[in-house]
Amino acid sequence: MTAAARRQGLLLAALGAVAFSGKAIIVKLAYRFEVDAVTLIMYRMLFALPMFLILAWWAGRGRPPLTWRDARAVLGLGFCGYYLASFLDFAGLRFISASLERLILYLNPTLVLALGVLMFRRKVTRMQIVALAVSYAGVLCVFGEEVTLKGSNVPLGATLVFGSAVSYAVYLAYCGEEVKRLGRCVSPASRPPWHA
Helix, strand or coil, X not given: CCHHHHXXXXXXXXXXXXXXXXXXXXXXXXXXXXXXXXXXXXXXXXXXXXXXXXXXXXXXXXXXXXXXXXXXXXXHHHHHXXXXXHHHHHHHHCCCCHHHHHHHXXXXXHHHHHHHHHXXXXXXXXXXXXXXXXXXXXXXXXXXXXXXXXXXXXXXHHHHHHHHHHHHHHHHHHHXXXXXXXXXXXXXXXXXXXXX
C-alpha cells in the first residue's frame, strides 16, 4: 500500500467517524421539534435513496442479476442493518444522551466478534483483544465523564440502543459471509476475498 493510499484511507476513516458521531447530535436536535423516530427515519431514507440507487446501478453493471435467494438475503440484511438498527437507535435517543448512545454503540465490535465466534466458529486473536481493549479505553476517556443517566426512561433508551447495536452486529456478521459468497459467484479471479 502506498503512502498516498494510506493517507487517503485514514482521511476517509476520520470523516466516517465524524459523520457517525454527528448523527446522534443531529437526531437529538431534531427531537426538539417534536418529531418522532419514524419521521426521522423516513427523511434519512429519502435523502439516502438517490445515493443507494446510484451505488446499486454502479455495482450491478455487467454482472448477472441476483437470484431469489440472494435478493432475499440482501433485503433481509438491508432491513436489519439499515432500517431496524436506525429505528432502534433513533427511538433510544429520545430517552438517553448522545454520549451514552455512543458508548453503547461502541460495543458493536465486541458483538461482531462474539457473533463470529458463536455462528461461524472463528478464533479470536490476541491482536483483536488488544484492539478492543485500546478502543474501549479511548472511548471511556472521551465519553466517560459526559455520560448522563438522568430521567426515568434511561433503561428503556439504553435497551433500545443496545438492540440497535445487536441488529447492526448481526448485519455485519452475515454481510461478510454474503459478500464473500457473492464475490466468488460473480468474479472469483478479479475480487479479493472479504476479510472479517
